[in-house]
Amino acid sequence: MGKDYIQGTKLIRELEHYSPKIELIEDAAIWGIFADREVAFLSKGKNEELKSQKLIIAEGAYDRPMPFPGWTLPGVFTGGSALRMVKTEKVLPGKKVLLTGTGPLQLVLATQLLQAGAEVVSVLEAASSTGAWKYLHQFWGQWELIKDGLHYLWELRRGKIPYLTSHAIIQARGEQEVNEAVYARVDRDGKPIPGTEKTVEVDTVCTGHGLIPSTRLSRLCGCEHKYEPCLGAWVPCHDESMETTVPGVFVAGDSTGIAGALVAMEEGFPVPAQEQVIQKARQESRLDLPRKHQNITHFFFLLGLLWRLSLPGSRLWSTR
Numbered sequence: 001m002g003k004d005y006i007q008g009t010k011l012i013r014e015l016e017h018y019s020p021k022i023e024l025i026e027d028a029a030i031w032g033i034f035a036d037r038e039v040a041f042l043s044k045g046k047n048e049e050l051k052s053q054k055l056i057i058a059e060g061a062y063d064r065p066m067p068f069p070g071w072t073l074p075g076v077f078t079g080g081s082a083l084r085m086v087k088t089e090k091v092l093p094g095k096k097v098l099l100t101g102t103g104p105l106q107l108v109l110a111t112q113l114l115q116a117g118a119e120v121v122s123v124l125e126a127a128s129s130t131g132a133w134k135y136l137h138q139f140w141g142q143w144e145l146i147k148d149g150l151h152y153l154w155e156l157r158r159g160k161i162p163y164l165t166s167h168a169i170i171q172a173r174g175e176q177e178v179n180e181a182v183y184a185r186v187d188r189d190g191k192p193i194p195g196t197e198k199t200v201e202v203d204t205v206c207t208g209h210g211l212i213p214s215t216r217l218s219r220l221c222g223c224e225h226k227y228e229p230c231l232g233a234w235v236p237c238h239d240e241s242m243e244t245t246v247p248g249v250f251v252a253g254d255s256t257g258i259a260g261a262l263v264a265m266e267e268g269f270p271v272p273a274q275e276q277v278i279q280k281a282r283q284e285s286r287l288d289l290p291r292k293h294q295n296i297t298h299f300f301f302l303l304g305l306l307w308r309l310s311l312p313g314s315r316l317w318s319t320r
């Protein structure tokens, strides 16, 4: 089942340990948050309300879509939805897949697709790996993360899957559904470089340009938000203990900025312990939380760069 499954089981057990202090209400869709932290939700066809002294919002994130000609054709998926299909539903989105976008989730998705029996044609990473070296020192001591990253890259290499930085899809083609895709090298601004186009036969394109923090619930609460340029998204303002500008309303996890499951768990510690826990996580991980997404992305570029340098006869940057 893998270590994620084991970790998940451990978390569920911890939650059960605290029952009946914590009541788990499943299938609950929150549709309103009113004054004094009154939460309204629909559960099993019934509208319910709950009031609390403190409210912690951890509403996650959603895929950032990036349009290109042909992106509405059947067979084009966002990376997150494809990953969910493979990991959770155990369903393959297609047989011959091109991955395009940016960030570490692409590598996770490619590995999962390979393990599930799909053919991965290429992984296109829009960003260049130039300049990634300057982030190397920040990952000293991050052995688990490095191990995970190397594992993903090793799986790609074992499957002889090209991992092309500074490349992106420019068109998905097909009458009823995708049957081929055109990609090209891109410059620093993400513009295709004429003459570098390649056409590949595929039945599926997965496009992943990262995730956008969900802020619907924190907005419903009236919390102040700020634009985070490195995320290209709005996030709720909060202090060191994760309390927002609305007293008694806290935030945690991907809705405060994208950093993966480990940081989301650290941020979710009980309120009195939060400050110490986050400080500790910062010291141990050496990750600056507001820049966490950027750093993790650079980390994977670095690994990609090292991997490509190790290929026999490889060139430093683009491979195709």
Ligand SMILES: Cc1cc2nc3c(=O)[nH]c(=O)nc-3n(C[C@H](O)[C@H](O)[C@H](O)COP(=O)(O)OP(=O)(O)OC[C@H]3O[C@@H](n4cnc5c(N)ncnc54)[C@H](O)[C@@H]3O)c2cc1C
Pocket (backbone or CB within 6 Å): 028, 029, 030, 031, 058, 059, 060, 061, 079, 080, 081, 083, 084, 108, 214, 217, 252, 253, 254, 255, 259, 260, 261, 262, 264
């Ligand atoms: C497909 C996919 C694969 C991933 N794989 C990895 C991986 O391999 N390694 C890794 O480190 N990270 C991975 N991540 C990221 C990781 O899942 C997140 O960083 C982590 O789950 C964040 O936890 P969270 O509690 O902030 O949000 P989530 O786990 O996303 O939880 C948010 C929850 O809020 C609920 N919610 C939102 N709005 C409402 C509402 N109005 N009413 C009721 N409920 C609501 C959602 O249904 C969801 O259950 C992946 C993410 C995705 C999308």
